[in-house]
Amino acid sequence: MSIISDFIIEHKKHKRRRDTLLLIGAVLAEIFFIYANNGKKSGMEDGWMVLFYNMPIVNSLFLPVVSAALASRLMDFEHKGDMLKCMYTFTTPARLFFTKYLYGTLSIAFLTLLQCAGIHILMPLLKFPTTYDHVYMLYHALVTFLTAMTLFSLQLMLSYFIRNQAAGVSVGIIGSFMGLFSAFLPESPFQKILPWGGFVTSSFVQMQWDRESGETAFVLTGLSLTPILIHIGWIAILCFISALLLKKTGVEEAQRKHTKTASLDVKIHKRPAEFMKLKGSPAWYAFFIVPVIAAIIGTLNYTANIAILTEGWYSLWTQHTLFICYFFMPVIIGIFAGCIWRVEHAGTNMNILLTHERPIKIVLGKFAATCFVTALSIVWIALLYLLSGKLVQVEGSLPVGLPGWLIMGMIGAFAICAFQIFVSLVIRNFVIPIAIAFIGGMAGVGCVAKGRYYATPFSLFDLAMNQRDLSADYAKFGIFSLLLIALFLTFSVMYLGRSDAKSNL
């Protein structure tokens, strides 16, 4: 019975945490995303297959982040209040961990149920016939649950053993990209084993695209037992590793490291204070690693589809920047802006900051640091593009507009920086602003699709990088970018100047 009483205690801890809202919000976002993207297919006879084709793709994008957020929410308050040292006097690490695991399992089961209900509601909404074999729904629910559980097992392990929740959340976001990429990978054992790929690899509907007619058709490929077995295996392995780690765990003091070198001189360095505060922080790695991944995938995609991509260097550019524009850049800027404010939101640091510096200088300092790294990243993207073009020997000449796209891309990205600086200032939680960046990136796609290029910082960036050959109006672009930058920076300064300083004790 102790497991039940432990579970009730865990449930009490989550009072006022609104965890269910996260799950409901995620499912609603998914449903809305699919609804908005498939309006044209309304009334299609094989419509139900469209849903079962799209849902796994959307899942592989959303659920890694959701399971990371869920795991982090289960653990962050224990770390924050240093509760673990207190908890270990009442209960064993293993009991504490697996109670949380059970809580997460039920949450994910609830999420799966919600999603099935969502699919069920979508069918009449999109006027799809509902006469299909319900075994497909059951199979979909099972693989979704198992894949999400695999990811959750990994995430809870990270959130439990690593105090800094940024680690787990970053893995979640990278996982979401991996899941998406796995949809583009050729069928292989690697693709099947990849935990984040489970949603897509278990899909029983395939889309066939007729190159001549340009029409798409959906076909059933049959239900396979392999993904189920793989993911049960993953869950078992991850639980086993967690159990091993739990045996060794204890509340340890931060290690006191003695500096090996002789005592350093006291002096004032030239580095701006903003960069000093980021010393040792991995925040900026993503700006340089992610473009490499994007370049590799982009180049592979280019060489694989060279028959369709006939515009040489420009085609390569579109392949390189596709994911950068929509997902990567907003998210990595979001992570950086989150890190840069995180140090200030911690403890009573806001007291220090606000007694020593003007709000306008604080905001401009943070903005400048973010813009600096972003600009470097865009230069890096361009270098990678030129290098991979040389490597695969793309014919023809470089796009004439390239320097212009890069400069405009920087300005557009600066608008995202200003937006994220504001969001991460107001929302003291680390994860939510990154989720906003993630959703923002997709909203940018939506805005571009609807022709509202100038409405959001995200669509401005997309427009600037000339991802879809939209031939932007330079003057209009400049005005809107600067307007958005000024707007969000003003909001930030006003917020910092007018609101009460909050401590996070």
Add this chain to the structure above:
Amino acid sequence: MNDFIIETNHLCKRSGSKYRVRNLNLAVPAGCVYGFLGPNGAGKTTTMKLLLGLIKPDGGNARILGSMMNPATRFKINQKTGSLIESPGFYGHLTGRENLEIIAKYKHLSASDIESALRTVSLYDRKDDKVKTYSLGMKQRLGIAMALMGNPELIILDEPTNGLDPAGINEIRELIKRIPATYGCTVIISSHLLSEVEQIADYVGIINKGEMIYQGPLSELEKGNASLEEVFLEMTKGV
């Protein structure tokens, strides 16, 4: 009236419908050590945050170092102050020296200011260790060092001896006693440790449930044979 470094006029701060600080008239004379006393949760920290403009009053105003505190003047005033509010703030992933370097950059101070601050609070030997490895008392010392750096005109310390060992308490007490005479500045120090305040303060203000119940020289309060502790307990009893 310009002899007062801090003057507040009916200062109020609410949270919801409850007053955390109500109609507070604080008057701190120049060059003194002002002991700000009150039970836990009386509104001491809230008052000190109001004095630094870290939170906005819901009524009344505060005149600090001759200027009215508001969002526009806050930074100018705070350049002349040093403070330690609540528990000390710090960047745990940086060393003690780097933390002070950041403050020095903000305040445009020199390397020698950092060094002397480190020596004043006896942290020089641990300056190259990350602050997250510091003990509670060492973090407190670092916070005090941040407040003292650059000889500000007004030093605001919120329970500065929290977490210090007896030797540390004594050290800080002697340091605070010396400050007004050495640097010509004013110190306002909050505490619920009466014996401590008794030894260092010239003036005291006693606050309870957000309202000031006594303000004046310590000597006047201790007329007769009553100790500060007896007077304090009598005043805050059942109010």
